[in-house]
Amino acid sequence: MMGSSNKEAVDASLQIHKQIKVVFVMGGPGSGKGTQCSKIVQEFGYTHLSAGDLLRDEVKSGSENGAMIHDLMNEGKLVASDVIVRLIVKAIQETDNDKFLLDGFPRNEDNLKAFENLTKIEPDFVLYLDCPEEEMIKRVLSRNQGREDDNIETIRKRFRVFEESTLPLVDYYASKGKLRRVDAARSVEEVFESVRAIFSSTEVRPRPDRHCNCFCKYSSSFAHYEVSTSIDFLPFQLTSFLKRVHV
Numbered sequence: 001m002m003g004s005s006n007k008e009a010v011d012a013s014l015q016i017h018k019q020i021k022v023v024f025v026m027g028g029p030g031s032g033k034g035t036q037c038s039k040i041v042q043e044f045g046y047t048h049l050s051a052g053d054l055l056r057d058e059v060k061s062g063s064e065n066g067a068m069i070h071d072l073m074n075e076g077k078l079v080a081s082d083v084i085v086r087l088i089v090k091a092i093q094e095t096d097n098d099k100f101l102l103d104g105f106p107r108n109e110d111n112l113k114a115f116e117n118l119t120k121i122e123p124d125f126v127l128y129l130d131c132p133e134e135e136m137i138k139r140v141l142s143r144n145q146g147r148e149d150d151n152i153e154t155i156r157k158r159f160r161v162f163e164e165s166t167l168p169l170v171d172y173y174a175s176k177g178k179l180r181r182v183d184a185a186r187s188v189e190e191v192f193e194s195v196r197a198i199f200s201s202t203e204v205r206p207r208p209d210r211h212c213n214c215f216c217k218y219s220s221s222f223a224h225y226e227v228s229t230s231i232d233f234l235p236f237q238l239t240s241f242l243k244r245v246h247v
């Protein structure tokens with residue numbers, strides 16, 4: 001076992017010495033996280049870190065943890081938090097960017113605590129791709145990426161893990177007002193319309209002295225939202241105004 005001073009030295013080497021912005025991208029298997037992240041990267045210049053891809057790369061690299069990670073993934077179970085958090089932090093350290101999408105992370109409360117303890121980073125917001133299970137199963141089964149865990153038996157297990165461990169985190173971020181929920185059961189382009197509106201509104205801040213511009217910007221973004229889901233982050237007066245005008 002690692003001595004405590006040794007562990008502290010490793011933790012210190014994993015600290016992140018730059019100001020960065022992090023968005024967690026959450027959703028069940030096949031909800032479209034990877035697909036939407038690629039589009040966000042193209043349009044908004046984030047770096048996409050897929051927790052699953054980092055683990056698959058670790059397996060391929062033949063590292064000492066590789067066999068254990070491989071077995072857990074094929075069982076649809078979660079890898080220990082310190083393993084995935086260290087991979088994420090290393091990837092952030094090695095990347096010359098200050099905006100990151102963490103795709104498929106955190107998966108449970110323990111993941112989140114481990115990440116926060118090590119990095120002291122809070123996500124700017126959490127994008128949640130909300131999709132019915134039957135649609136996700138259809139997508140995963142036709143994904144054709146040769147993934148060993150994309151079989152119906154493991155997919156069912158992954159869904160149970162998602163429901164039991166990950167959905168409580170989604171609720172947690174909703175209660176903090178940080179959740180941006182999108183209906184992911186639509187075409188890729190339709191989903192991205194909603195996603196784009198959310199990211200656009202975080203990139204450009206409204207200018208209080210230019211009320212008209214401010215309204216126009218939000219008004220066009222608003223057209224892409226579903227009323228029940230994504231307007232909670234608009235300023236209060238504007239939200240009430242839009243509700244009166246559009247609904």
Ligand SMILES: Nc1ncnc2c1ncn2[C@@H]1O[C@H](COP(=O)(O)OP(=O)(O)O)[C@@H](O)[C@H]1O
Binds near residue numbers: 028030032186
């Ligand atoms: N909105 C969508 N409609 C139909 N198929 C989609 C949609 N989004 C993604 N897909 C397809 O579904 C599969 C799973 O998407 P992916 O982005 O890999 O999901 P995740 O990263 O959440 O597991 C892929 O084959 C992808 O091309």
Ligand SMILES: O=c1ccn([C@@H]2O[C@H](COP(=O)(O)OP(=O)(O)O)[C@@H](O)[C@H]2O)c(=O)[nH]1
Binds near residue numbers: 030033079149
């Ligand atoms: O933070 C993470 C992310 C992924 N996984 C493992 O990696 C698998 C695949 O995850 P990925 O995000 O690639 O795929 P998805 O389940 O979203 O289709 C999961 O079932 C878990 O076994 C994990 O243990 N911790």
